[in-house]
Amino acid sequence: MAITSKTQRKVVYLKFPPERSGRPIMCNLTRLFDLTFNILSAHILPRGEGRMTLELTGTSDNYKKGIEYLKDQGIKTENVAQKISRDEETCIDCGLCTSLCASQALSVNPESRKVEFDSEKCTACGMCTRVCPVNAMNVELENGD
Ligand code: SF4
Ligand code: SF4
Numbered sequence: 001m002a003i004t005s006k007t008q009r010k011v012v013y014l015k016f017p018p019e020r021s022g023r024p025i026m027c028n029l030t031r032l033f034d035l036t037f038n039i040l041s042a043h044i045l046p047r048g049e050g051r052m053t054l055e056l057t058g059t060s061d062n063y064k065k066g067i068e069y070l071k072d073q074g075i076k077t078e079n080v081a082q083k084i085s086r087d088e089e090t091c092i093d094c095g096l097c098t099s100l101c102a103s104q105a106l107s108v109n110p111e112s113r114k115v116e117f118d119s120e121k122c123t124a125c126g127m128c129t130r131v132c133p134v135n136a137m138n139v140e141l142e143n144g145d
Contacts, residue, residue, distance in 0.1 A: 009057045011040065011123050012067070013083065013141050015076040018048030025073055026054075033066040034058055040123045053080065053124050053141070081119040083140045091115065091136040097128035 029035045035058035042052040056063060070077050084105075093115045098106045105121035106128060108114070128137040 006059050007057055008060055008063060009055060010063060010120075011053060011055050011080040013078045013080050013124065014050070014052045014054055014070065015078075016050030016052070017074050018050075020050070020074055023073075025070070025075070028069070029056065029066045032069065033062040035062055035066045040125070055123065078141075080122060080124045080141070084119050084122045084124060085138045085140075086117045087136045087138070090134050091132075092134055094133065096131050096133065097137065100127040100131055101125075102127075 026037055026039070029037055035056050037057075038055040040053040040055055042050065044050050056066060058066065067077055093113065095108055095115055098108055098115060101107075102125065103121045103123045105118050105123075107116055107118075109116050124139055124141050126139050126141075129135070129139050
């Protein structure tokens, strides 16, 4: 798929019921909806339920269709950007988190020297929550704590 100005990138968190694990659902996102996917993390819970953080790239239209397809397959989807937050009043702009944030969702503004957070870039890796001295970052995902 060619990357154009109409393509967008989103990170979603998926919850698979046990009977869906092992099916070619991710490949179908590419085959049926021309979406490029990148699995950022995946694990299986003891009862066989799957958890996955997935980066999807494609047109807005195809993204919506792909998400509908996942829901039709019984997979619960959550937009990762809505699950990550920073307590602006608690953050002391120490910058510790920025060196660990591989997706550059956290970065230092060179002019203000304040640390800025772009939730759309966040991949819910949870690294910032481990180093933040004042617990300003909150990741509400089972694989992000
Ligand atoms: S969880 Fe934190 S460190 Fe990981 S991508 Fe998001 S903001 Fe960056
Ligand atoms: S580590 Fe915590 S306090 Fe420091 S800049 Fe990041 S979010 Fe703010």
